[in-house]
Amino acid sequence: MTKLTRDFYTRDALSVARDLLGKRLVRIVDGREISAMIVETEAYMGIDDKAAHFYAGRRTPRVEIIYGKPGFSYVFFIYGMHHCFNIVTGPEGIPQAVLIRAAEPVSGLERMAQNRFGKAYARLEKKQLIQLTNGPGKLCAALAIHRDCNGMDLCGDELFLTDHDAEAFEVLSSRRIGIDYAEEAREFPWRMYIKDNRYVSVKG
DNA sequence: CTACGGATTTTCT
DNA sequence: GAAAATCCGTAGT
Numbered sequence: 001m002t003k004l005t006r007d008f009y010t011r012d013a014l015s016v017a018r019d020l021l022g023k024r025l026v027r028i029v030d031g032r033e034i035s036a037m038i039v040e041t042e043a044y045m046g047i048d049d050k051a052a053h054f055y056a057g058r059r060t061p062r063v064e065i066i067y068g069k070p071g072f073s074y075v076f077f078i079y080g081m082h083h084c085f086n087i088v089t090g091p092e093g094i095p096q097a098v099l100i101r102a103a104e105p106v107s108g109l110e111r112m113a114q115n116r117f118g119k120a121y122a123r124l125e126k127k128q129l130i131q132l133t134n135g136p137g138k139l140c141a142a143l144a145i146h147r148d149c150n151g152m153d154l155c156g157d158e159l160f161l162t163d164h165d166a167e168a169f170e171v172l173s174s175r176r177i178g179i180d181y182a183e184e185a186r187e188f189p190w191r192m193y194i195k196d197n198r199y200v201s202v203k204g
Numbered sequence: 205c206t207a208c209g210g211a212t213t214t215t216c217t
Numbered sequence: 218g219a220a221a222a223t224c225c226g227t228a229g230t
């Protein structure tokens with residue numbers, strides 16, 4: 001088990017999105033670990049990407065972190081109630097990021113069940129087991145990733161990623177989700193996911 | 205199983 | 218003032 005270092009994130013978003021599959025996202029809250037294996041990601045590739053918050057070089061306070069060093073977190077609040085967790089990639093000054101869309105629970109299952117549904121893991125319905133972390137807003141809730149996680153260094157100790165020996169898996173790519181306003185960029189196959197994994201939010 | 209609409213607040217125009 | 222990188226419950230097939 002090794003923590004991913006700055007070098008890992010200092011590459012283009014598409015490469016990082018691909019290589020994040022199978023890695024573990026680890027969150028430490030009150031000294032206790034909650035973790036999940038990443039199974040679905042999306043790359044937001046730069047100022048030419050009409051789906052990106054930093055399209056056309058927009059540089060508002062919200063997206064400022066994305067222009068900084070790679071390996072930091074970008075957490076935004078959306079639709080008045082959900083958070084989405086992203087990882088800043090690419091060299092400093094070049095805005096690129098990877099959205100973490102879905103993951104498979106690994107540890108801290110009790111805490112996840114409480115964070116998502118307010119009840120014990122053993123009492124979850126079958127459906128709810130999958131719904132713990134099968135979407136960007138859901139996994140943020142499960143791992144207690146909120147506004148205060150924005151701008152965190154992922155090479156630190158509260159929120160980070162680790163590499164493990166994983167079973168072999170096949171990677172598929174497809175169009176990104178929820179960006180119908182993005183004209184031609186809607187169709188770019190910049191969503192990466194693990195084939196046949198039950199926690200992937202959208203198949204195909 | 206799919207389809208649809210409502211929730212709710214930050215962010216930028 | 219409008220839109221938003223989502224989720225959930227309800228209704229219909």
